Amino acid sequence: MTALLAPAATTRTPPLGSPRSVLAVTLMFAANGVILGSYGGALPSLRDRLDLSAVQIAVMLFSAGAAGLVAMQLGGRLTDRIGARTIALAALPILVLAAVTLGLAPVYPVAVAGAVLVGFGNGAMDVAMNALGVQVESGRRARGGGAVMSRFHAFWSLGQFTGAAMVLLLAGVFTLRGAAVVAPVLLAAALVATVAWLVLLRIAPVAVTVDHTVDGRRTKIPRAAWVLGAMALAFGLCEGTAVDWSSIHVTDVARVDSTTGSLGLIAVSGFMVLIRLLGDRLVDRFGHRAVVRFGGACAAVGYLVVTLTHPLPLLVDGWALVGFGVGMIAPQVYATAGHLGGGRVLAVVVTFGYAAFLAGPGLIGFAVRHVGVQHTMALPAVLSIGIIVLAATMPSHHARGTEPELSRRQES
Numbered sequence: 001m002t003a004l005l006a007p008a009a010t011t012r013t014p015p016l017g018s019p020r021s022v023l024a025v026t027l028m029f030a031a032n033g034v035i036l037g038s039y040g041g042a043l044p045s046l047r048d049r050l051d052l053s054a055v056q057i058a059v060m061l062f063s064a065g066a067a068g069l070v071a072m073q074l075g076g077r078l079t080d081r082i083g084a085r086t087i088a089l090a091a092l093p094i095l096v097l098a099a100v101t102l103g104l105a106p107v108y109p110v111a112v113a114g115a116v117l118v119g120f121g122n123g124a125m126d127v128a129m130n131a132l133g134v135q136v137e138s139g140r141r142a143r144g145g146g147a148v149m150s151r152f153h154a155f156w157s158l159g160q161f162t163g164a165a166m167v168l169l170l171a172g173v174f175t176l177r178g179a180a181v182v183a184p185v186l187l188a189a190a191l192v193a194t195v196a197w198l199v200l201l202r203i204a205p206v207a208v209t210v211d212h213t214v215d216g217r218r219t220k221i222p223r224a225a226w227v228l229g230a231m232a233l234a235f236g237l238c239e240g241t242a243v244d245w246s247s248i249h250v251t252d253v254a255r256v257d258s259t260t261g262s263l264g265l266i267a268v269s270g271f272m273v274l275i276r277l278l279g280d281r282l283v284d285r286f287g288h289r290a291v292v293r294f295g296g297a298c299a300a301v302g303y304l305v306v307t308l309t310h311p312l313p314l315l316v317d318g319w320a321l322v323g324f325g326v327g328m329i330a331p332q333v334y335a336t337a338g339h340l341g342g343g344r345v346l347a348v349v350v351t352f353g354y355a356a357f358l359a360g361p362g363l364i365g366f367a368v369r370h371v372g373v374q375h376t377m378a379l380p381a382v383l384s385i386g387i388i389v390l391a392a393t394m395p396s397h398h399a400r401g402t403e404p405e406l407s408r409r410q411e412s
Helices: 019-050 052-082 086-102 106-141 149-171 178-203 223-254 263-286 288-308 312-371 377-389
Strands: 003-006 208-209
Touching: 003 052, 003 288, 019 086, 019 106, 019 149, 019 178, 019 312, 052 106, 052 208, 052 312, 086 106, 086 178, 086 223, 086 377, 106 149, 106 312, 149 263, 149 312, 223 263, 223 288, 223 377, 263 312, 263 377, 288 377
Parallel strands: none
Antiparallel strands: 003 208
16 A cells, blocks of 8 residues: 655646656656766777776676666665655766766776766666656646656667767767777766756656555555566566667678678667657557557567568568567556556566666577577567566556555655
C-alpha cells in the first residue's frame, strides 16, 4: 500500500504536467544522455592515452556498473522520501564531476574513480528522472494531456548520440585524434550538463513524495514489480544485444567491411529514436500494453530475420525492426513501474534492466563463441516473444494495489 504525498504549487517551479515541467524532464534526460554518450565515445581514446589493457577496461566498466546498482537502490528510496527533483538535481553534478575526472585523469586509478562516479551519478539520476517523468505524465493526463515518457527516452537517445558524436566532430573540425580527444570531449560534455543543471534549478518541477507505510508498517513491494523486472531483464538483453552486436553481426554475416557493417547499429539507433518520438501518440491511442506487445512482436520478427537471412538489405531491415520494437518497450515498462509504486518499484525494475545490460554482452559473447553470431540472435528473439506474453499481465497506469486515498505534502 503506497500513499502519494503531492506537492502544492509554488511560484518558483512549474506545476507537474505543465509545458515547462515537460521541458525540464526532457532536458534532464538529454543532459544525462550527453554525459553517458561522451563517456562511451571517449573510452577508446582514454584507453590509448593511459595505455590500458582489456582487463583494466573491464575493471573500469565493472566498477561503474557496481556503483550504479548501489546508487539505484539508494536513489529509489531517497526519491520517494525527499522527492525526485532533489535527487536528480543532486546526481547531475556527480556526472559532471565524473566527466571532468575522466577527462583530466593522469593515471589509471583516477580513471577508475571517474568511472565509479559515472555509475553512481547515473544510477541515482536514472531512477529519479524516470520517477519525475512518470509524475509529469500523470500531471499532463490530469490536465487532459497525453503520454510523454517515450519522448523523454527519445531525447535521452538523442543526447547520447550527441555526446558520442562529439568525438567525430572534434576529429573532423580540430583534427584531434586518439588520446588528444579525451579531455576536450568530456570537458565539453561537462560544460553542456552544467548549463543544463543551472537551467533545471529554475524550471524543474517540485515532485510528489511517496510513503510506503500503512499504520506505521512498511508495505511489501507489489508482486507486479517482479513481472516488470522480468520484462526489464528481457528487453535489457534484447536492447543491449542490438547495440553491442548489430554491427559485428552485419559485418560477419553479410561479409562486408566494418564500415558497411555499422549500418546495423545505425538502423537500430535511428529507428529506436523514431519510435520513441512517435510512441506517446501510440500509447494514447492504443494503450501501453498494446504498444509493448507490438514492440515485442517487432523485435521478435527482426531478430528472426537477422537469424535466418544473409543479404545485406534484409539484415539492415531486420535490425531496423529490432530498433523499432525495443524502442517502444523500456519507456512503458518504466512508466508502469513508476505509476505502480514510485521510486522504490522503479529502482527494482531499472536494476533488473541494468543487470541485463551488464551481463548481456558476456552472455551473448559466450553463445557467439559456441554457435556463431547469426544463430545466437535466436536467444533475444525468444526473449522478445516472452515480453509479448508478459505484457498481458502489466498493471494499469491507474492501478496502485490497495492504496489509501492520496495525501498531500510538498517535496522539501
